[in-house]
Amino acid sequence: MINMWEQIRMNRRRSVVLVVLLAIVLMALGYAIAEGVQPGAGPVGVLIATVVWLVMSLVAYFQGDNILLAVSGAKEIEKKDHPRLFNIVEEMTIASGLPKMPRVFIIDDMALNAFAAGRRPDRAVVAVTAGLLGKLNRDQLQGVVAHEMSHIVNRDVLLMTMVGVTIGSIVLISNLFLRGLWFGGRGAHSRRYRSSRGGGNAGGIMIVIAIVLAILAPIVAQFVYLAISRRREYLADASAAILTRYPEGLAGALQLIGGDPTPMARATKATAPMYISNPFEKPGVRALNLTSTHPPIQQRINILRGMAGAVSFHAYDDAVKKVRDKKAGVVPHSALEADQALPIRPPNAEDAPDPRMRMREAGDLVRQMNQFAFIACPCGIKIKIPPDYARPVAICPRCRRKHPIATAKVK
Amino acid sequence: MIPLYILLGAVVIFLFWLAGTYNSLVGLRNQVKNAWAQIDVQLKRRHDLIPNLIETVRGYMTHERDTLENVTKARNVAAQASGAGVAAQSQAETVLSQALGRLLVTVEAYPDLKANQNFLALQEELTSTENKIGFARQFYNDQAMQFNNRIQMFPSNFVANSFNFKLAEFFEVEDAAERAVPKVSFS
Numbered sequence: 001m002i003n004m005w006e007q008i009r010m011n012r013r014r015s016v017v018l019v020v021l022l023a024i025v026l027m028a029l030g031y032a033i034a035e036g037v038q039p040g041a042g043p044v045g046v047l048i049a050t051v052v053w054l055v056m057s058l059v060a061y062f063q064g065d066n067i068l069l070a071v072s073g074a075k076e077i078e079k080k081d082h083p084r085l086f087n088i089v090e091e092m093t094i095a096s097g098l099p100k101m102p103r104v105f106i107i108d109d110m111a112l113n114a115f116a117a118g119r120r121p122d123r124a125v126v127a128v129t130a131g132l133l134g135k136l137n138r139d140q141l142q143g144v145v146a147h148e149m150s151h152i153v154n155r156d157v158l159l160m161t162m163v164g165v166t167i168g169s170i171v172l173i174s175n176l177f178l179r180g181l182w183f184g185g186r187g188a189h190s191r192r193y194r195s196s197r198g199g200g201n202a203g204g205i206m207i208v209i210a211i212v213l214a215i216l217a218p219i220v221a222q223f224v225y226l227a228i229s230r231r232r233e234y235l236a237d238a239s240a241a242i243l244t245r246y247p248e249g250l251a252g253a254l255q256l257i258g259g260d261p262t263p264m265a266r267a268t269k270a271t272a273p274m275y276i277s278n279p280f281e282k283p284g285v286r287a288l289n290l291t292s293t294h295p296p297i298q299q300r301i302n303i304l305r306g307m308a309g310a311v312s313f314h315a316y317d318d319a320v321k322k323v324r325d326k327k328a329g330v331v332p333h334s335a336l337e338a339d340q341a342l343p344i345r346p347p348n349a350e351d352a353p354d355p356r357m358r359m360r361e362a363g364d365l366v367r368q369m370n371q372f373a374f375i376a377c378p379c380g381i382k383i384k385i386p387p388d389y390a391r392p393v394a395i396c397p398r399c400r401r402k403h404p405i406a407t408a409k410v411k
Numbered sequence: 412m413i414p415l416y417i418l419l420g421a422v423v424i425f426l427f428w429l430a431g432t433y434n435s436l437v438g439l440r441n442q443v444k445n446a447w448a449q450i451d452v453q454l455k456r457r458h459d460l461i462p463n464l465i466e467t468v469r470g471y472m473t474h475e476r477d478t479l480e481n482v483t484k485a486r487n488v489a490a491q492a493s494g495a496g497v498a499a500q501s502q503a504e505t506v507l508s509q510a511l512g513r514l515l516v517t518v519e520a521y522p523d524l525k526a527n528q529n530f531l532a533l534q535e536e537l538t539s540t541e542n543k544i545g546f547a548r549q550f551y552n553d554q555a556m557q558f559n560n561r562i563q564m565f566p567s568n569f570v571a572n573s574f575n576f577k578l579a580e581f582f583e584v585e586d587a588a589e590r591a592v593p594k595v596s597f598s
Contacts, residue, residue, distance in 0.1 A: 083535055084535055087535065087539035090539070095550065142542075
C-alpha cells in the first residue's frame with residue numbers, strides 16, 4: 001500500500017505518546033501511595049513503580065509471543081502440512097509489503113478463532129484454529145488472515161502489549177496498596193502518623209488521594225485499554241478489507257465465527273484481546289460495549305457489508321458512521337490522508353475441497369496434532385486411533401477386519 | 412562579508428536539498444525494482460506450474476486439445492518475454508491468464524478430474540499464484556505511481572531530469588475481451 005510505512009510511523013508517534021501518558025499515571029500513583037504511607041517516600045514509590053513496569057515490559061517484550069503460543073496450544077506448521085493456509089499467509093505478506101513471512105501456527109481446537117502476535121514485522125506469528133480451517137472457504141480464510149496480519153503491520157501488537165503492561169502495573173500496584181491498607185489496619189498507620197514530626201496533615205491528604213487514585217486508576221485504565229482495543233479492531237477490519245479488496249470475505253468469516261457456539265478450550269481473560277473474536281462473547285447476547293475488547297460482531301459485519309463500490313479507508317469510515325449512527329469515525333487521520341480507492345474484486349471461484357472434505361481434513365489435523373495413529377484399511381476408510389488406546393488390535397467399523405496396532409503409522 | 416555568508420548558506424542549503432532529493436529518488440527507484448522482482452518470481456512460478464498442469468489434465472480432457480495447446484503456446488511466449496520490459500511482459504502474461512482461465516472453466520465439466528488429488532493440489536497452487544501475482548502487481552503499481560509522482564512533480568522534477576530518472580511503467584492487465592465490445596447497430 002502506498003505510504004503504508006508513513007502511516008505506521010504516525011501511529012507509532014501517537015502510540016508512544018499514549019504509553020508515556022499511562023506511564024505518567026503509573027508514576028503518579030506510585031508517588032501518591034508512597035507519600036500517603038510515609039511522607040517523603042514519594043520518590044521511592046516512583047522507583048518501585050518503575051521497576052515493576054520495567055520487569056513486566058521486558059518479559060512481555062521478549063517472551064510475550066512464546067508465552068501466548070504455549071498457552072494457546074498452537075503448533076508451528078510448514079507448507080506441506082497445510083498448503084492452503086500457508087499460501088494464504090504468503091499472499092497477504094505480499095499484499096501488505098511485509099519484509100518477511102510470519103511463522104504459521106495451527107491451534108488444535110475445533111472452535112473458530114485466530115490471533116497474531118509479534119512485536120516486529122519481521123518476527124511475526126499468525127495462529128489459526130483447526131476449526132477455522134474446516135469451516136471457512138478460501139476467501140473467508142483470506143479475510144481472517146488479512147485481519148490478523150493487519151494487526152502486525154499496524155504494530156497493534158506492540159501497542160497493546162505496552163499498554164497492557166502499563167495498565168497491568170497500575171492494577172497490580174493499586175491492588176497491593178489497597179489490600180495492604182485493608183489488612184494493615186488503621187492502627188499501624190495512626191501510630192506512624194503520631195510518631196512522625198510534621199507532615200501529619202500532608203500524610204492524611206496524600207493517603208486519601210492515594211486511595212482515590214488506587215481505586216479510580218485501574219478502572220479508568222481498563223476503559224482506556226478496552227477503547228483502544230476496539231478502535232484497533234476496526235482499523236484491522238478496514239485494513240483487511242483493503243488488503244484483500246473483498247470485504248465480503250471477512251464479513252462472511254465473522255458471521256460464521258459469531259454464530260458458532262463452540263467455546264475455546266484454552267482462552268483466558270488475559271489472552272482474549274489477541275483473538276479475532278471475543279472468545280467469551282455469546283452469540284445473540286449484546287455485550288455491553290464499554291467492557292468488551294472487541295466491537296460487537298454484528299456491527300463489524302454490517303460495516304464491512306456497507307462498503308459499496310470501492311474499498312478504501314474513507315469507504316470504511318463512512319460505513320462506520322452510518323452503522324453506528326454517530327458523526328465520528330474510527331479511522332485515524334494518518335490513514336485517511338494516505339488513502340486511495342481500489343475496486344472490489346470478484347469472489348474467488350468456489351474452491352475444492354468441498355466443505356465436507358474440508359471439515360474432515362481439519363478434524364484429522366487436530367487428531368494428528370494430538371498423536372492419533374492412522375490406519376488405512378483396504379476397504380477404503382481411515383481408522384483413527386487415540387493415543388491412549390490400550391488393546392493390541394483395532395477392528396475396522398465397516399468391514400470388521402482386524403488390524404494389529406503394531407502396523408499403525410503415526411503420521 | 413554578510414552577503415557572502417548568506418550566499419554560502421544558500422548554496423549549502425541547496426546542495427543538501429539536492430542530495431536529499433536525489434537519494435529519495437534512488438530509494439524509490441529501488442523500491443520499484445524490488446516490487447517488480449516480486450512479481451517476476453510469481454510469474455516464473457506460474458510458468459513452472461503449467462507443464463505439470465497440462466500433463467495432469469491431458470489424460471482426462473482428451474477432446475480439449477485446442478484449449479491445452481493454447482495454454483502451452485501462451486506459456487512459452489510469456490516465458491520468452493521475461494526480461495523484455497514491463498509492457499511486453501504484462502501483455503504476454505495477460506494472454507496467458509486468459510488462456511488459463513478458459514482451461515479452468517472447461518475443467519468444470521469433468522467431475523473425475525475435479526476429484527483427482529494431484530489436480531486439486533495443482534489448482535490450489537495455481538489459485539494462490541494468481542492471487543500473489545495480483546497482490547504483487549497492486550504493490551508494484553503503487554510503488555511505480557509514487558516514483559512517477561516524484562519524478563513529475565515540482566520541484567523534484569528538476570533533479571529527476573538532470574540525472575535522467577526514467578518513468579516507471581505500470582503493470583497493466585488489459586482485458587482484451589472488454590475492449591472488443593460488440594457494436595450494436597440500430598440502422
